[in-house]
Amino acid sequence: MTIFQEVLLGLIAVFGWCEYVDGINKSTRPIVMCTLVGLVLGDLSQGVIIGGTLELATMGMMGIGISIPINITIAGVLGAGFAIAGGLSAEAAVALAIPVGIVFRLLEHLATTGYDLVAAKMLFDHPERNTPQRVTKAFWLIFGLSCLFMFLTVFLSLLVGAETVAAVANAIPENIMNAIGTGTNLLAALGFAMLFNLTRTPKTMAFFFIGFALASYLGMPTMAIAILGAAAAAIAFFFGDDRAAAGAAEDDILDDFDDLDDEPAALPAAREHLLGKKELSAIFFKSFGLEGPFIYSRLQAIGWCRSMLPAIEKLYDTDEERCAAVNRHLEFFNSNPEFSTFIMGISASMEEQNAVEQGFDTASINNVKAGLMGPLAGIGDSFWWGIVKTVASGIGCQFAMQGNVLGPILFLLVFNIPHWAIRYILTFRGYELGHRVLDMMAESDIIEKISLCAGILGMMVIGAMTCDMISVSTPLVFNMANGVTLEVQAVLDEILPNLLPLLTMLGVAELLKRKVKVIPLIFGLLAFGIVFNLLGIIA
Amino acid sequence: MVELLRVDDRLLHGQVAYAWSKSIPLNLIVIANDAVAADKARKATFALSKPAGVKLVISTVEKTVAFLNSDKAKAYSILVLVDSMHDARTLAEGCADVAAVNLGGLREHGDSKRYTNAVCLTDADLDDIRAVMDAGKEVYAQQVPADTKVSAATFAR
Numbered sequence: 001m002t003i004f005q006e007v008l009l010g011l012i013a014v015f016g017w018c019e020y021v022d023g024i025n026k027s028t029r030p031i032v033m034c035t036l037v038g039l040v041l042g043d044l045s046q047g048v049i050i051g052g053t054l055e056l057a058t059m060g061m062m063g064i065g066i067s068i069p070i071n072i073t074i075a076g077v078l079g080a081g082f083a084i085a086g087g088l089s090a091e092a093a094v095a096l097a098i099p100v101g102i103v104f105r106l107l108e109h110l111a112t113t114g115y116d117l118v119a120a121k122m123l124f125d126h127p128e129r130n131t132p133q134r135v136t137k138a139f140w141l142i143f144g145l146s147c148l149f150m151f152l153t154v155f156l157s158l159l160v161g162a163e164t165v166a167a168v169a170n171a172i173p174e175n176i177m178n179a180i181g182t183g184t185n186l187l188a189a190l191g192f193a194m195l196f197n198l199t200r201t202p203k204t205m206a207f208f209f210i211g212f213a214l215a216s217y218l219g220m221p222t223m224a225i226a227i228l229g230a231a232a233a234a235i236a237f238f239f240g241d242d243r244a245a246a247g248a249a250e251d252d253i254l255d256d257f258d259d260l261d262d263e264p265a266a267l268p269a270a271r272e273h274l275l276g277k278k279e280l281s282a283i284f285f286k287s288f289g290l291e292g293p294f295i296y297s298r299l300q301a302i303g304w305c306r307s308m309l310p311a312i313e314k315l316y317d318t319d320e321e322r323c324a325a326v327n328r329h330l331e332f333f334n335s336n337p338e339f340s341t342f343i344m345g346i347s348a349s350m351e352e353q354n355a356v357e358q359g360f361d362t363a364s365i366n367n368v369k370a371g372l373m374g375p376l377a378g379i380g381d382s383f384w385w386g387i388v389k390t391v392a393s394g395i396g397c398q399f400a401m402q403g404n405v406l407g408p409i410l411f412l413l414v415f416n417i418p419h420w421a422i423r424y425i426l427t428f429r430g431y432e433l434g435h436r437v438l439d440m441m442a443e444s445d446i447i448e449k450i451s452l453c454a455g456i457l458g459m460m461v462i463g464a465m466t467c468d469m470i471s472v473s474t475p476l477v478f479n480m481a482n483g484v485t486l487e488v489q490a491v492l493d494e495i496l497p498n499l500l501p502l503l504t505m506l507g508v509a510e511l512l513k514r515k516v517k518v519i520p521l522i523f524g525l526l527a528f529g530i531v532f533n534l535l536g537i538i539a
Numbered sequence: 540m541v542e543l544l545r546v547d548d549r550l551l552h553g554q555v556a557y558a559w560s561k562s563i564p565l566n567l568i569v570i571a572n573d574a575v576a577a578d579k580a581r582k583a584t585f586a587l588s589k590p591a592g593v594k595l596v597i598s599t600v601e602k603t604v605a606f607l608n609s610d611k612a613k614a615y616s617i618l619v620l621v622d623s624m625h626d627a628r629t630l631a632e633g634c635a636d637v638a639a640v641n642l643g644g645l646r647e648h649g650d651s652k653r654y655t656n657a658v659c660l661t662d663a664d665l666d667d668i669r670a671v672m673d674a675g676k677e678v679y680a681q682q683v684p685a686d687t688k689v690s691a692a693t694f695a696r
Binding site for chain 1: 566567576582586589593595596603605609614658
């Protein structure tokens with residue numbers, strides 16, 4: 001392989017990686033990556049075949065949250081690169097690609113921790129300085145760093161050669177890899193802790209534990225818990241105490257014209273659509289970058305915030321308002337990217353309401369986001385990964401296995417045509433839905449109630465996700481003198497299943513409340529996870 | 540200033556509160572009706588359908604005429620509701636500020652005939668309409684802002 005080809009292969013990995021900003025989803029998949037590698041190395045049909053084979057072999061490995069087992073981009077490029085250069089079969093390429101992908105996934109974990117540091121420095125250490133421009137800058141800087149990481153890992157691996165990379169991949173002891181995995185799992189607790197602190201109120205706290213218990217004891221899926229949460233919110237809404245609202249209205253009902261003030265209150269601003277096709281389309285296009293800069297402490301937050309910028313810049317004129325809005329949307333977010341525009345549309349309509357209505361409870365914006373992201377992630381991941389991606393792979397691989405270039409092209413089209421259409425439509429549907437609902441709300445003084453109800457739903461979903469998405473357990477076993485063994489995890493499960501994830505999240509939330517900074521927390525959690533895993537205390 | 544004078548035998552209800560207060564910016568609704576002004580229970584029910592952020596005054600037709608001619612009324616954006624064409628005529632004739640009468644909803648009453656799907660009128664009503672129109676004021680049927688206006692000239696002349 002020439003240096004030129006090695007550079008090109010690095011660029012192929014970067015191109016694939018760009019699916020996280022350009023909207024050509026699933027271009028990191030092997031069926032696409034290996035084809036391009038074949039093209040560069042002069043054996044297109046072998047590239048396509050390796051792509052199809054590796055695609056089928058890794059079909060089940062889907063990413064949920066941060067628990068993605070393999071860096072599929074690097075696996076594809078290096079697997080095909082080494083195999084074609086060395087004249088290996090497609091099966092041998094797969095056998096090489098998977099361990100390489102796993103090792104680089106671990107390296108990627110460490111790199112991502114670095115992105116967290118950059119994000120903290122640019123956006124989170126001094127939230128009062130945030131502007132839309134700053135978010136855009138951080139977005140491209142962090143995404144650029146991740147592209148550089150992709151390029152360098154591929155390019156350097158090709159330089160040192162297949163044998164060395166494979167030898168290193170197989171030489172890393174499994175327990176070290178597990179320990180790093182545990183450490184990064186703990187980082188998920190950080191995001192939930194932030195969201196938890198943001199959403200919690202004394203009134204809604206109970207619902208966090210209801211959500212947690214339903215997920216933990218009954219194993220209920222997040223979607224089911226979200227439905228119960230929505231029902232609980234509806235009950236609170238319709239059966240709640242209306243005396244306060246009624247009392248406030250009483251003063252406005254007069255028996256005599258003499259009781260009228262000489263100066264009337266200002267007329268309520270007519271509710272117009274402040275956001276139009278232009279802003280919503282911009283949100284749609286920017287939503288492609290939802291996962292561009294992916295950080296552990298807040299997952300998709302930076303990409304989310306950048307997607308909301310068209311609305312923020314249109315609705316707010318002063319620096320203070322923009323800063324507050326930007327910080328609102330820099331909070332933890334994680335959901336299914338293909339469906340995310342629906343939540344963006346709703347959030348945009350709420351921002352619009354906030355811009356025109358004095359005293360709008362801005363906390364309700366994040367409460368609604370928190371309530372929707374879990375269920376939509378559940379439906380979205382199973383729909384897009386489980387159905388659309390499976391169909392696309394099935395069609396694509398059929399052609400690819402025969403070395404036909406139609407394979408990767410059909411694969412991308414079958415996935416992305418419905419993806420683009422649905423993602424676009426949902427932006428507008430979400431906005432209209434939010435606008436309509438808020439319009440009805442404006443009829444009576446119940447914004448406070450809405451916030452409470454959104455909080456109920458949000459807290460229940462956070463409770464459920466704390467149980468489902470943070471995985472910590474203990475492998476500790478005590479051997480008693482009389483030959484009886486005591487499995488600590490079994491004892492803990494008797495007390496409360498998923499006690500450790502719960503305690504981890506609540507502990508981190510408490511630390512955050514005591515103003516512990518995010519960067520020490522990231523490193524602390526990572527180090528804690530690695531050390532205690534190696535000591536055999538947690539897994 | 541009177542934004543809308545509406546004849547509706549149900550006076551204030553959801554359609555009025557929701558649809559009209561959305562399309563016309565309002566800060567005062569006046570129910571001008573002698574019977575309701577003396578009836579505590581009916582007043583309480585109207586209080587329930589009042590949109591947020593708008594004052595509601597329930598008073599007699601006579602007092603309403605006086606109020607609408609006062610300086611205080613000029614500061615407000617007002618929706619006036621009456622339940623009969625007769626009261627509407629009294630207001631239209633008594634207040635220069637009233638430029639038009641909106642026939643919103645009149646169910647069958649007395650020996651009335653149906654003229655639009657929401658408006659039924661007796662001969663006496665038609666006389667009142669003609670009197671208002673002769674005074675150079677507009678009279679039209681329109682249930683909600685989204686409907687098209689139907690000028691009363693099409694059925695009163």
